[in-house]
Amino acid sequence: MTRLMRWFWAAAAASPLLYWGEPLLAQSDLARVVEAWLKSPHADTSAEAFIHWDEEGAVPESCAVCHAGVGLLDFVGADGSPAGRIEGPAPVQSPVSCAACHAPEAELLDRVTFPSGVTVEQSGPNTVCMVCHMGRESGDSLGDPFAGRDSDGILTNQSFVNIHYAASAATLYGAETRAGYQYPHKSYSGRFTHVSGYDNCAGCHEPHSTEVREEECASCHQTGDSVAMLKGQIASAHAALARAIVDYAVAGGYPIAYSASAYPYFFEDLDADGNIGPEEARFPNRYAHWTPRLLRAAYNYQLVEKDPGAYAHNPRYALQLLIDSLESLGERVAVPDDLGPRPLNSPWSLR
Ligand code: HEC
Ligand code: HEC
Ligand code: HEC
Ligand code: HEC
Ligand code: HEC
Numbered sequence: 298m299t300r301l302m303r304w305f306w307a308a309a310a311a312s313p314l315l316y317w318g319e320p321l322l323a324q325s326d327l328a329r330v331v332e333a334w335l336k337s338p339h340a341d342t343s344a345e346a347f348i349h350w351d352e353e354g355a356v357p358e359s360c361a362v363c364h365a366g367v368g369l370l371d372f373v374g375a376d377g378s379p380a381g382r383i384e385g386p387a388p389v390q391s392p393v394s395c396a397a398c399h400a401p402e403a404e405l406l407d408r409v410t411f412p413s414g415v416t417v418e419q420s421g422p423n424t425v426c427m428v429c430h431m432g433r434e435s436g437d438s439l440g441d442p443f444a445g446r447d448s449d450g451i452l453t454n455q456s457f458v459n460i461h462y463a464a465s466a467a468t469l470y471g472a473e474t475r476a477g478y479q480y481p482h483k484s485y486s487g488r489f490t491h492v493s494g495y496d497n498c499a500g501c502h503e504p505h506s507t508e509v510r511e512e513e514c515a516s517c518h519q520t521g522d523s524v525a526m527l528k529g530q531i532a533s534a535h536a537a538l539a540r541a542i543v544d545y546a547v548a549g550g551y552p553i554a555y556s557a558s559a560y561p562y563f564f565e566d567l568d569a570d571g572n573i574g575p576e577e578a579r580f581p582n583r584y585a586h587w588t589p590r591l592l593r594a595a596y597n598y599q600l601v602e603k604d605p606g607a608y609a610h611n612p613r614y615a616l617q618l619l620i621d622s623l624e625s626l627g628e629r630v631a632v633p634d635d636l637g638p639r640p641l642n643s644p645w646s647l648r
Contacts, residue, residue, distance in 0.1 A: 333505035339393035347390050355386035363429040365391035372428065375400040398425050398504070411467060411474040413437050426498040432464025432600075436478035439596055443589040449549070449629065455587045457561045460600045466498070468604050471614035471643075477600055478593040480621045486642040489611040492517070501609065509609075527612035530637050531601065534619035537633050538598050541623055542591065543571055544630040551586035554578075557602055563595055590629070594622040613640040 334340050341347070346364055350356045361368030365387035367376075374380030380402065397403060407420040409427045413435035417427070438458050446452070460467070460476065467476030472485035479485050494500050495513075502509055518524050539555065543566075546553035552566035559578035565585065567577055576582075587595075597618040601607050607615040620639045623632045 330505050333503065334395070337505060337507045339507060342390040342392050347392065350389050354389065356389055356391070357386050358383045361387035365389075366394035366397035367391045369393070369397045369403070369425070369428065370400055373400065373402040373406055373425070375402040393429070398422070409466075411435065411470070411476075413475040415474045417470060417474065421497070422504070423497040423499050426504075427466035430463055430466045430498075431474075432467045432476060433461040434458055434596075435467070435475045436593075436596065437475055439478045439589070439593045443592075446589055448590040449588050451549075451551075452587050452589065452592070455585075455592065457563050457584060457587070457599075458592060458596050459561060460596065460603065462603050464600065465604055465606055465610050468600070468607050468610040468615065471611045477614065477618040478596050478622075479618070480593075480625060483617070483621055484642060485617055486611060486613040486640075489614070489643060509606075524608070524612070527616065527640070528608040530640075531608050531612060531616050531619065534616060534623065534636050535598065535601050537636060538594065538619055538623055538626075541626040541630060541632050542594055542598060545591055545594075545626050546586070548630055549586070549588065549591075551584075553584050553586075553591075555598075562599060590625055594626050597622045611643075613643050616640050 338344060338346075349364070350360070356365045356368060362372045362383055363369070368383060368387035368391070370376050371378055371383045371385070371387065372381070375396070378384045403425045404422060405420075406424045406428070408416050408418045409424060409431065410416045411431050412433055414437075419427070443452075464476055467474050470476070470488045472479065472487045477485075490496050498504070500510075501514075514524075542555070543553060546566075547569070552569040552571075554564050554566035554571070554573040554577055555562060556564065556573045556578040559573075560580065561583050563584040564573060564577045564579075564582050566573070567582070568574070601615050601619060604610060604615075617639060620636065623636070626632060
């Protein structure tokens, strides 16, 4: 898309807010919105999420829907092209602009298809958030493909399967969109519903700054209530899972080490010291001795690691995934037994 067209979409999105008959919004309110957005991660065009492709000079189709405001406009059909697919690469350093969320095609979006293939119907201004915050994999990728394989047999040419980053919408929908690897014969919590007004992205996050409306949470939640308890349990189970992953890999003869910041996150632990060193966290040293059991547990570990809001997006689902991953590794190595009970499905959940 040309520079002129980009300008056009930004202006077209903002104009109804400014010029519909009676002004809908005082100038000072608009200034507050713009100010908040400018300081937000969505506008930070120097962030890795927007400069990663600088050397290539364009964001390829497979990444552009989420990594360029212009790519999203292409995807929803706001550039006049068919909706639901992206026709070409997008420019680098194209932020999640006003138009990306407020072009009519973005605002009227009423269904989103997740990586599991499940389509969720939802209308309202939060729907567009889900397009970019749904992740790139579902737990399904670790189910059928390994059916009939020995859970502890090493898979040849198998790479780590990564949900990608901030898949908050997929966590929020839980068992409905199957973000996590869900162990057979277990039941998982569905969409996290919460109280009305705080059950969607913009209810809890101010959409322009993206910050969590924390003072509002505090009006209903106190320190030490069920939310704080679940958050603590998730953190403990997550840490226990990290240890179990290491122990399992050692027992299998191919030690593993994790780095949250180096791609693809899991590496061969060459000196078997249980830690990741700078010489180990290199792509050519990526972990290459996955078994189905290890890969499933590591996938769920990463889901929680890369969604720092999992405790608020769907605490019961997150905890169920961690506890079941621990139980699975526990068939081979010792795991702690003091992590508390597996949570019941959310009281409002249909599953
Ligand atoms: C076009 C894709 C896109 C849309 C639409 C989108 N986001 Fe984002 N979001 C991103 C990207 C990319 C980042 C990371 C930006 C960065 O690193 O600076 C991000 C960052 C965030 C963050 C901050 C994460 C952090 O690491 O601090 C929050 C919170 C967030 N988005 C929430 C939302 C909400 C709520 C909506 C809808 C109102 C939304 N996003 C819509 C792509 C999108
Ligand atoms: C479904 C949406 C989606 C798609 C498709 C997508 N990403 Fe992302 N990606 C995100 C979001 C959202 C973030 C921001 C997470 C955050 O910082 O909060 C992100 C972050 C990143 C980051 C920054 C990580 C960091 O260290 O800050 C890189 C690099 C990245 N993605 C690479 C890619 C590549 C390469 C592709 C295409 C092959 C791709 N992404 C496709 C949603 C997506
Ligand atoms: C990440 C998506 C996203 C981006 C980017 C975004 N908005 Fe919004 N905006 C929303 C959502 C969602 C709402 C509805 C909030 C609600 O219902 O509480 C909203 C509401 C508004 C409102 C109504 C007043 C208010 O504060 O609720 C105005 C005006 C507005 N946006 C203007 C803008 C402008 C101007 C920009 C660019 C500087 C922008 N928005 C960028 C998602 C976005
Ligand atoms: C019940 C309230 C609630 C809902 C609903 C909610 N969030 Fe969150 N979100 C949070 C909290 C709390 C955090 C954690 C913030 C922290 O600890 O830094 C968070 C964190 C995030 C982060 C990571 C920020 C970071 O610091 O890396 C992203 C991205 C995000 N949310 C996006 C979304 C999107 C997109 C939706 C809708 C699909 C959504 N959230 C719905 C409360 C909520
Ligand atoms: C109007 C009151 C109200 C507000 C505001 C509110 N909550 Fe809640 N929240 C509740 C109620 C009621 C429950 C269900 C009872 C319980 O588990 O404590 C709940 C449950 C939760 C749960 C799930 C606990 C469980 O047992 O499954 C989380 C997580 C949560 N809230 C996070 C938040 C966050 C984050 C915010 C702020 C963005 C917030 N809440 C704002 C009333 C509220």
